[in-house]
Amino acid sequence: MTTIIDGKQLAKDLNAQTKDRVASLAQRGIVPGLAVIIVGDDPASAIYVRNKHKKAGQLGINSVVRQLPATISQADLLQVVTEYNQDPAIHGILVQSPLPAGLDEQAVVAHIDPAKDVDGFHPLNVGRLFANLPGHHPVSCTPRGIMTMLDSLHTHLRGKHAVVVGRSMIVGRPMASMLLNADMTVSVAHVYTKDLSALTQQADVLVVATGVTHLIKETDVKPGAIVIDVGMDRDENGKLTGDVDFDGVVKRAGAITPVPGGVGPMTIATLMQQTVDLCEWSEERGTN
């Protein structure tokens, strides 16, 4: 009865569309280019970057991974960004987060050409999303991928209550903006929220992005709710799990995403989609 939202399959479908778009660009001699900058040697980051690089290659996107030492200066890092800002073969630039201590992530993100900001983290693009401005602009890939997952359910969102647990720049805040732009009534919860369970039990759509293993249990969820688990946590056995106690919540939810195989694969597929978006938008402006 409960729909298990298959992020792997949805990512496959989206990647197939992206591959087709890359093929039509190729007929006109255009190859979308993605630059991924990774600073230091965080092992988790290295895995994500490898996955992104591999997927880009499969789709025909030209992906460049720039590995930089943790000891790099802020000025030298900004210079690398400048290089890609000026490179006409590069349409999307991503600086893997987190950066090592001592580097100013906000300043680096603000230095990216907003037209090449494939993560949607530049303040100009954040502002465009927040203001729901018309026209093309990149947005954070994880919440955009979640909107695609919600679309796939063909349910009516307008006027329904969305509760977003977490308020990070990468997930919670842009997620809340996108749900608000979809005409939902949106609540955002965080560590200071009083009686979290009373709030989450009112959610028709519940998005959880806290990094707290199994924060949300069966009794925290309204029967029939759509539950989206963004968490990528390790359980006591070191196994990848989410912020939602899947085995309990699946009994009550109307639809739920698994971890792994839910939001994660859609994040990567959306990054590829948005790289091609940026390439096409650049072409429309005549800057390719």
Ligand SMILES: NC(=O)C1=CN([C@@H]2O[C@H](COP(=O)(O)OP(=O)(O)OC[C@H]3O[C@@H](n4cnc5c(N)ncnc54)[C@H](OP(=O)(O)O)[C@@H]3O)[C@@H](O)[C@H]2O)C=CC1
């Ligand atoms: N699948 C994917 O593509 C992605 C997965 N992730 C995963 O999603 C999770 C969240 O990531 P991210 O948003 O970057 O995390 P952050 O650590 O940046 O933010 C966590 C947020 O959760 C809130 N929070 C923490 N504990 C509680 C609690 N007990 N009750 C209510 N709110 C709480 C914090 O509140 P406050 O602001 O008050 O501190 C904060 O806003 C992680 O597991 C991460 O690995 C992240 C990005 C992409």
Ligand SMILES: Nc1nc(=O)c2c([nH]1)NC[C@@H]1CN(c3ccc(C(=O)N[C@@H](CCC(=O)O)C(=O)O)cc3)C=[N+]21
């Ligand atoms: N500038 C920047 N942009 C990001 O988009 C960004 C980032 N920094 N820093 C880290 C987070 C995390 N993130 C994920 C991407 C893919 C999976 C993913 O593919 N997950 C799979 C499998 C993962 C596994 O098995 O380890 C799944 O959930 O099924 C997860 C998480 C992007 N992030």
Ligand SMILES: [Mg+2]
């Ligand atoms: Mg974070």
